[in-house]
Structure formats: structure tokens, C-alpha cells
Amino acid sequence: MSTWQRLSPPAAIAPAACVRSAGFPCAACADACPNEAIELASSGAARVSAADCTSCGACIPACPTAAISGGHPDVRHTESACCLTCEQAGGATPCLVAVTPEDILSSLRATDRRIELYTANCQDCPIAPAAQVETSVAQLRGALQVAGLPHPVSHLTDVEPPARSDRSVAMNRRQLLAVLPPTPTPGPAAPAGALERRETFIGALGHRAWHPLYPRPIAASDDRGRSVCTACRACLPACPTHALSAVDLGASFELSVEPSACVGCGICVQTCPVDALALVCDRMPPNPVIARVYAAHCERCDRPLHPGETRLCTSCDSREAIAADVFKQLGW
Numbered sequence: 001m002s003t004w005q006r007l008s009p010p011a012a013i014a015p016a017a018c019v020r021s022a023g024f025p026c027a028a029c030a031d032a033c034p035n036e037a038i039e040l041a042s043s044g045a046a047r048v049s050a051a052d053c054t055s056c057g058a059c060i061p062a063c064p065t066a067a068i069s070g071g072h073p074d075v076r077h078t079e080s081a082c083c084l085t086c087e088q089a090g091g092a093t094p095c096l097v098a099v100t101p102e103d104i105l106s107s108l109r110a111t112d113r114r115i116e117l118y119t120a121n122c123q124d125c126p127i128a129p130a131a132q133v134e135t136s137v138a139q140l141r142g143a144l145q146v147a148g149l150p151h152p153v154s155h156l157t158d159v160e161p162p163a164r165s166d167r168s169v170a171m172n173r174r175q176l177l178a179v180l181p182p183t184p185t186p187g188p189a190a191p192a193g194a195l196e197r198r199e200t201f202i203g204a205l206g207h208r209a210w211h212p213l214y215p216r217p218i219a220a221s222d223d224r225g226r227s228v229c230t231a232c233r234a235c236l237p238a239c240p241t242h243a244l245s246a247v248d249l250g251a252s253f254e255l256s257v258e259p260s261a262c263v264g265c266g267i268c269v270q271t272c273p274v275d276a277l278a279l280v281c282d283r284m285p286p287n288p289v290i291a292r293v294y295a296a297h298c299e300r301c302d303r304p305l306h307p308g309e310t311r312l313c314t315s316c317d318s319r320e321a322i323a324a325d326v327f328k329q330l331g332w
Helices: 028-032 101-105 130-147 173-179 194-205 267-271 314-330
Strands: 075-077 081-085 114-119 153-157 214-219 244-248 253-257 277-282 289-293
Touching: 101 130, 114 130, 130 153, 214 289, 267 277
Parallel strands: 081 114, 114 153
Antiparallel strands: 075 081, 214 277, 244 253, 253 289
């Protein structure tokens, strides 16, 4: 690989932070990689093939646990525009495929009137496919439209970027709320973490959201409209962002999701032993309750029954079987 193709070091995955190290079948980074540079072994963390990695950065925002490090979007400003320039066009952002709508919208200033994206000729670029770049641009335009922001987006190829007035700073709540239309429920002050920044951004947008903003799992139903969920709780420890929670209300069981914490990785869907979950995206903030199960309880100890248990839980059923065997031997 020549040096002009890769101006940034290849992505690096922290094994301790990768959920595959804990046995969960996450493939978010490999699915996002346009160059098949991420290797998924049967066990252990995902690994990046340095020989195949073009440092596009597409895997970085895809990882639900921020386990991947590499180049990050570098958003800058002129007097009236929010600008982003890829490395091949002389900028500091590896590629537009690594840029999410949140990266751009959270960097907007009150003086910004338009958004300009500068790239080299994507058709000939070895970093990432041109179609994937256009998808990122289309997602940004959709985000602006649904968020009610009038900023036009220009994707400029082989054009000299304008002089920058300064470099952008981390998201500031006052800045963000200044460019967003009024909302009755502004978010809290912006913290440093990626997940916390997302929560702040969602809070500032209020009910204005675009398609990828609210991914969430949903529970399947049978032909009688009853949830297929068995209240086994297998999905809870599998969620890498702790977006799922469960409450046992005695006569019923509720499985809920925190919309701002769900990143749509799909690990809960893969973990569910009865295929009761599917992943969807909502344009509006969803009902946090995924499933409400009026589960049967053990006739003896009143504990909720788990999959495969019918009249009695496993413990009580074992005791009953032992007692029955003793009575049989005694001839009772």
C-alpha cells in the first residue's frame, strides 16, 4: 500500500473493551468496514488487519463500546460555514464514512449558515467506496431535514477548501441550542464521553430526530398478540451500553430500553434464546417498554418460570421428583 493511500495509522481495537472478548457475537465493526480488514475469530476480540486497513474510520462510530481508536472527524469553521475536509483533499478527517450526523450537528455554531464537505475524487479513492461516502452525506441531509435545520449541505470534490477561521471545540450546550429550533426540554450540560454526548444531543433535539437516531429492539408477538419474550433476562447482561432493564412486577414482567443509550448493535437480538427480539429504528422517541410478559409463576415458590419450565420451577420440580421417588420406595 502506498503512503498516499493511508495518511493515518490503521484502526486499533482494545481487546478488553471489545464485547467479543466476553463471548458476545458482535460484528458491528466488521459490517461497517468497507475493506474487509477486520477479522472475527471464533473467540476473543476482533482484530484489524493492518495490511488491509485503509484507515477510513468507518468502524470507529460503529463500535457500541468505543473499543476502536483511530482518526476522528475534524470539523472546522469559516465565518459562515461548518466545514469538514478528508485527508486526501488536504484535511485531517480520514474519510466521510467515519462521520456521523451527530459529529456535524453537534459542532454547529450560531454563525454557521451552511455545511461544506470537501473530498478528493471519491470514485478513484482507495480509502472507501464512493457509494458509502454518498450514504454518509445523505444521512446528514436527512438529519438536518428532520431536525428542522435549514443548513444546505454541499459535497465538493477536488475543490480547494476555504481558509478556516478557527478550529472547532467540543460541543457546547449553549452553542447547540442556539442553532437548533426551540425545544421545550433542552438537554443537560455536555459531558465528555461519546455516549453522554449523544444523550445531550438527543435531549437538545427533543422530539426532532432522524431515522438512525432511535434504534431499539422490539419484542415479537404470537398470533394472539402476546409477547414471545419469556422473561429469561439473557439480553440484559449482553447489552454493552446497559440500555436494557427489567422489572418484575409480580404478576407481570417488563423489559425496557433507554433510547438514548441504545446504539443499535443488535447483540441482544443475537443473544435471545427464543428469537423474541428484532431491531428497528424509530423517527420519534419510542415507548421505552419493549415487552410486557404476564408470565406464569411456580405453583410452589411463586418464582417466575423460565423457558422450559411449566408448572414448577426447576428447583421445586427437582424436589417434587425426589419426594415422589422416596414415597415410591417406601410404598406410599
